[in-house]
Amino acid sequence: MSLNCFTCQLCKQPLKWNKSSIPLEKLALKSTEESETGNLASAQCEAKTQKGSSDYFKDSNIEDRQNEVLSGNDRLSMDKPNHFILVGQFDSMRTLHSIQKMTVDVFDILSGKKEIDHPLCEDCTDKLLETLDTHLTILDSENKKYKICLESGESAPEGEQEALQEELKGLELEEARLVQELQELEKNRERAATDFKAAQAETRTLDQQEILNQRDYSQLQWQEMELQDELRSLEKRFKYVQDEQAQLEKMNIFSTTFDICQDGNFAIINNFRLGNLPSVPVSWREINAAWGQTALLLLALSKTIGLEFKRYQLVPCGSHSYLKSLTQDAIYLPLFCCDRNDIWLYYKFDQAMVAFLDCMQQFKNEAEKGELGLHLPYRIHVKEGLMEDPANGGKFYSIRTHMNTEEQWTKALKLMLTNFKWSLAWVSLRYRQK
Structure with a gap:
């Protein structure tokens, strides 16, 4: 994780540090260093860290310092990929890993939940607060309406309550009837779906049958053409035989x-x-x-x-x-x-x-x-x-x-x-x- 890669969750713009977050950073840094070093070493590191941190944040902006550390590749030691020693004005034993972990913890505290990887910017936060205020106003209005309805229902006369009970029973009966109709409609829908699938299957069968019928029709047309050609040929042959027969009838076969x-x-x-x-x-x-x-x-x-x-x-x-x-x-x-x-x-x-x-x-x-x-x-x-x-x-x-x-x-x-x-x-x- 890079130290300078935090962006807003909504607008995806890079986040800028605010000095008001320094006490939270100190608190997170203190808890982190105590967990890593023991009781005795943690007391000494805490004093040095508080002194170095106070002097550092007084002299320069933390954002510029972070960019300076990340941009200075020649000042980092590449011997250990998981622990980087920061050199310069950091006179404490803080590592790049501890700084990154501290920053992540700060942002988790700011966002209020661990599921969000990054916090929101100031503009997106204002929009979120406005949306929450609107939603809260709507909920308060609905709550007041419910209270008024509840008070009016309790103070209503008995005749009106009985009428409301009858109306409620009628609505319940209507609801039951509608539920039954809905069930019947569901059954009809399922039946219609089944019929539709059967119709689709029958349509496919008819399409295949139509293809076969078209093929048979083409073959019959071809046979018809051949038979017509043969018929014309036979007619010509028959005419030729008739002519020959007429000539033979005129001929004296014995002579x-x-x-x-x-x-x-x-x-x-x-x-x-x-x-x-x-x-x-x-x-x-x-x-x-x-x-x-x-x-x-x-x-x-x-x-x-x-x-x-x-x-x-x-x-x-x-x-x-x-x-x-x-x-x-x-x-x-x-x-x-x-x-x-x-x-x-x-x-x-x-x-x-x-x-x-x-x-x-x-x-x-x-x-x-x-x-x-x-x-x-x-x-x-x-x-x-x-x-x-x-x-x-x-x-x-x-x-x-x-x-x-x-x-x-x-x-x-x-x-x-x-x-x-x-x-x-x-x-x-x-x-x-x-």
């Missing part, structure tokens, strides 16, 4: 699938020549492919009109098509042939072509029924295996290769494909009507 034309003495189906001439040789691979296309054509025509063949089953397999006998088991008649001089193979091939004419005759008989019946330009003789040309004097052409010429065989095949071309036109017309 498009099976193209039959003539090239001199040859009849051609799907670019495959059916027949052979010495001057224009045709490979058996091409002939077999042409027979496969012809078998497929006959099977498609029969299914279109709902015809089931009776004696033979037609099996189109490209270049290896054949007929299966329905009356005799395990009899296969090939509609293809190899480039060999095998009489047995040619015999089976001839039987297959005659069986094919049988199936074609069954189709003709079924197609001739009704108002829009089919009328073929060339007649078919199944048992003989012949094709008849009425426009050429009723000339016959054999469909067999055995005991026949290549020109006659090729001509018979040409007449057969011409009948198929007429059949295609008839079926296409009937299909469009349906």
Whole structure:
């Protein structure tokens, strides 16, 4: 603690010493030195201290002396931090610690309580005294009023006292009622607080639910956009399919699938020549492919009109098509042939072509029924295996290769494909009507 650091408790201004505090300082110093030194030493120190103190306070101001001691750092000994020896005109054994302790005790005496670290200045003390005088005046006034009320209450008549008692009971009842209402209000407040907390919890739950709903709504919007895009795409595809269907309805499916034309003495189906001439040789691979296309054509025509063949089953397999006998088991008649001089193979091939004419005759008989019946330009003789040309004097052409010429065989095949071309036109017309 520094000796020159005492400030006012209110205005925080530094305090100045007053000479009237010197006797108190002497008294505090005397009590302090007696406690530190014993009985004998305390008597000697007391005389020296009183003499030195009286001479010192007569010669100079104590405030200046204190500042002089604190400012003179070269005159203090730093060997002992807790006991400083003051040199100069202090001829006594007083230490800086004892002076500080004495000053603190003086200020404690001035303030009147140990809890206050520092005293008040003169101005703050005057303000404090004025405040206390005002408070004391108010208390005296209230005391006089209480005395007057007490005297008037004692001298009041009995009727007025009973009225006052009744009024007091009424006020007590009113107080009890108000207390009960207050308790009910407290209960209502607690209930409202509980409800408010529950409402807050529900609000948080609803906020979270709203966030989830907003997320789901965004996902649904995204799905809706995707579905709308897909719907527009499907609508465009549907429009494209409708256009394609309209074009296909106008198209002759049989004429498009099976193209039959003539090239001199040859009849051609799907670019495959059916027949052979010495001057224009045709490979058996091409002939077999042409027979496969012809078998497929006959099977498609029969299914279109709902015809089931009776004696033979037609099996189109490209270049290896054949007929299966329905009356005799395990009899296969090939509609293809190899480039060999095998009489047995040619015999089976001839039987297959005659069986094919049988199936074609069954189709003709079924197609001739009704108002829009089919009328073929060339007649078919199944048992003989012949094709008849009425426009050429009723000339016959054999469909067999055995005991026949290549020109006659090729001509018979040409007449057969011409009948198929007429059949295609008839079926296409009937299909469009349906």
